Amino acid sequence: MNGNMMFQPLLISSLIEHAEMYHGDTAVISKNTDGSMTHSNWAQVAKNSKRFANVLQSFGLSLSDRVATVAWNNHRHLEAWYAISGSGLICHTINPRLFPEQLIYIINDAHDRVVLFDKNFVHLIVSIKEYLPNVEHFICLDAYDSAIVDAFPEVKFYDQLLDTQSDQYVWPELEESLASSLCYTSGTTGHPKGVLYSHRSTVLHSYAISMPDSLNFSAMDVVMPVVPMFHVNAWGAPYTAAMVGCSLVLPGPMLDGISLVNLIDQYHVTNALGVPTIWQGLLTAAHQLGSQLHSLKRNVVGGATCPPSMIKTFRDVYQCETIHAWGMTETSPIGSVNQLKAKHAELSEAEQFKLRFSQGRPPFGVTLRISDDEKSQQELPRDGQTTGHLQIKGHWIVDTYFGKNSNALTEDGWFDTGDIATLDADGYLSIRDRSKDLIKSGGEWISSVELENIAIAHPEIENVAVIAATHLKWDERPILIAKKSATSQITETDLLNYYTDKIAKWQIPDKVIFVDTIPMGGTGKVLKKDLREQFGAILLES
The missing domain is CATH 2.30.38.10 (Luciferase; Domain 3)
Structure with missing residues (x-):
C-alpha cells in the first residue's frame, strides 16, 4: 500500500520559483567582468531566467540538448543557469582555464549546441570556434559591444536577447531523473570525463548542504561562493542559496585577496566558500589592509586539504569558523x-x-x-x-x-x-x-598531505607541495617544493629542522627546493604530475 501523499518532482526550476515567491527582494550582488557592480535580487534573477528560457526555446533546441557556459560567477551566469536547466536543457559549465585543446575536446564531446561566454573570454572563443561543428549559437553574457562584433560577427548578446522576450514562462514539469547539468573532471591524466547530474540529485544535494550540520545556509546569511560556478557548480551553493533564500554575492573574475576582503566588508558576507589557495590570499590581504573580517562567521574549505594553521588563524585572529569539507566532481x-x-x-x-x-x-x-x-x-x-x-x-x-x-x-x-x-x-x-600521491619509502607509506601541513604552518612559507622522488636505495623519498614569503630568508636546513619533533625522523623530506611559483590547475589544486616530471629524478643527480 502506498502512502496518500502528493507527488511533485524535485526540479531545479522549483528552487528559483521558491526564491522568487518568498525571497524576491533578497539581494543578489554581482561583480562584472569590468569591475562594476550589479545589484539585483531573486525576483529579478527569476524574471530574467524566464526571459532567457524563452530565448532558448526560440532556438529550436530539444529536450536535454547541452548549453555550455564559459563564465565567472556573476548575475547573468546565474540567470542562464536556471533558464537552461529549468527549461529541460543541460547546463554544461566549462573551466576557462583549460588549454584550448581541452576546451575543444569537452565542447565536442558534450555536443554543445550553444556556447555562452563572458566578455573577457571572447578571444578564447574566437580562437576555437572553427573547431566546434555542433555549436549553432555563440552568446556573449553582456550588453552589445561593437568591438566584439568586429572580432566575432556572428556573436549574439545576452542583454539584447533578453530585451526581445517576455518574462512570462511556465517551467515544464519534467521527470526528476532528467539530466540537469554537466561538469567535466579536471582531466589531469587523459581526457576529462563528464559527470551528468540530475534534477533529483541536485535538489537532494541542496537540501543536504543547507543543514546545520553541513554548510549551514539560512535566510539570515550573505553567502559568497568564491569557488567558481564551473567547479562542480560552485559546490552547489547557488542552488542552496535559492532554496533557503539567502543573499548571494558573486565575485566575478577578481578573486585576489584584496578584492575578496573588500567584498566581504562592504556587503557583510557571513559565509564564503573556496579552496585553500584562495583563503591564503584572503588572510594575507586582510592582514595588509587591517581588516578584521567582522561579518564573516563561516568559511568552507574544500578542493584540497586545509592546513591546520589556516583553521587556527581564522579561528583565533578573525573569530571565523572554518568548515572543512571533502568531495569531488563525481560526488556533486x-x-x-x-x-x-x-x-x-x-x-x-x-x-x-x-x-x-x-x-x-x-x-x-x-x-x-x-x-x-x-x-x-x-x-x-x-x-x-x-x-x-x-x-x-x-x-x-x-x-x-x-x-x-x-x-x-x-x-x-x-x-x-x-x-x-x-x-x-x-x-x-x-x-x-x-593514492597516486602516496610515497612508498622502503616498503613504508608516507603521506604527502601530512608533510605539506607541517611546512605550510611555517610563517615564512606561502605554498608547498610534497612529491615522491626516485631513490636508488628506498625506491621513493619525499622532497618538498616550497614558495617562500616575499621577505623570507629561510634556508633548506631551517625548513627541514622545522619538522623536528613533529613527525618521525625517517619521514622528513630528503630535500627542499625553493621555487618562485607552484603550478596550479584550473580548480586551485597543485599539479603534482608536473612537479614529478620536473623534479622526480633529482635525488639521482646528487
Whole structure:
C-alpha cells in the first residue's frame, strides 16, 4: 500500500520559483567582468531566467540538448543557469582555464549546441570556434559591444536577447531523473570525463548542504561562493542559496585577496566558500589592509586539504569558523563536512581543534567506507587508524560517466574515489593522500598531505607541495617544493629542522627546493604530475 501523499518532482526550476515567491527582494550582488557592480535580487534573477528560457526555446533546441557556459560567477551566469536547466536543457559549465585543446575536446564531446561566454573570454572563443561543428549559437553574457562584433560577427548578446522576450514562462514539469547539468573532471591524466547530474540529485544535494550540520545556509546569511560556478557548480551553493533564500554575492573574475576582503566588508558576507589557495590570499590581504573580517562567521574549505594553521588563524585572529569539507566532481561534490557532535562538547579545546583537522562526516544521503583495494568489496575497520581506499555511494554520486557504456562502480555498487583515508566509528573522514600521491619509502607509506601541513604552518612559507622522488636505495623519498614569503630568508636546513619533533625522523623530506611559483590547475589544486616530471629524478643527480 502506498502512502496518500502528493507527488511533485524535485526540479531545479522549483528552487528559483521558491526564491522568487518568498525571497524576491533578497539581494543578489554581482561583480562584472569590468569591475562594476550589479545589484539585483531573486525576483529579478527569476524574471530574467524566464526571459532567457524563452530565448532558448526560440532556438529550436530539444529536450536535454547541452548549453555550455564559459563564465565567472556573476548575475547573468546565474540567470542562464536556471533558464537552461529549468527549461529541460543541460547546463554544461566549462573551466576557462583549460588549454584550448581541452576546451575543444569537452565542447565536442558534450555536443554543445550553444556556447555562452563572458566578455573577457571572447578571444578564447574566437580562437576555437572553427573547431566546434555542433555549436549553432555563440552568446556573449553582456550588453552589445561593437568591438566584439568586429572580432566575432556572428556573436549574439545576452542583454539584447533578453530585451526581445517576455518574462512570462511556465517551467515544464519534467521527470526528476532528467539530466540537469554537466561538469567535466579536471582531466589531469587523459581526457576529462563528464559527470551528468540530475534534477533529483541536485535538489537532494541542496537540501543536504543547507543543514546545520553541513554548510549551514539560512535566510539570515550573505553567502559568497568564491569557488567558481564551473567547479562542480560552485559546490552547489547557488542552488542552496535559492532554496533557503539567502543573499548571494558573486565575485566575478577578481578573486585576489584584496578584492575578496573588500567584498566581504562592504556587503557583510557571513559565509564564503573556496579552496585553500584562495583563503591564503584572503588572510594575507586582510592582514595588509587591517581588516578584521567582522561579518564573516563561516568559511568552507574544500578542493584540497586545509592546513591546520589556516583553521587556527581564522579561528583565533578573525573569530571565523572554518568548515572543512571533502568531495569531488563525481560526488556533486559534498561527501563529508566537518561539524562537531554534542558529545564533543566534553572535549578540551585542543582536542576539539584536532578533530577539526579531518574532513568531517557524511551528511544523510551518502555513505562512506574504506576498502583494502580499489575493486575489493572487503571493508576495513572504522577505527580511525586503518587506512584504505575511500569509496562512496549515495543519492548524488556518479554511476556512469557521460557518454560511456560501462559504469564507474565496484561490483557491489560503490564509487572508488582514488583517495586513501581512514574512518572512525562516528564516520569522521581523514584523507591521508591521493593514492597516486602516496610515497612508498622502503616498503613504508608516507603521506604527502601530512608533510605539506607541517611546512605550510611555517610563517615564512606561502605554498608547498610534497612529491615522491626516485631513490636508488628506498625506491621513493619525499622532497618538498616550497614558495617562500616575499621577505623570507629561510634556508633548506631551517625548513627541514622545522619538522623536528613533529613527525618521525625517517619521514622528513630528503630535500627542499625553493621555487618562485607552484603550478596550479584550473580548480586551485597543485599539479603534482608536473612537479614529478620536473623534479622526480633529482635525488639521482646528487
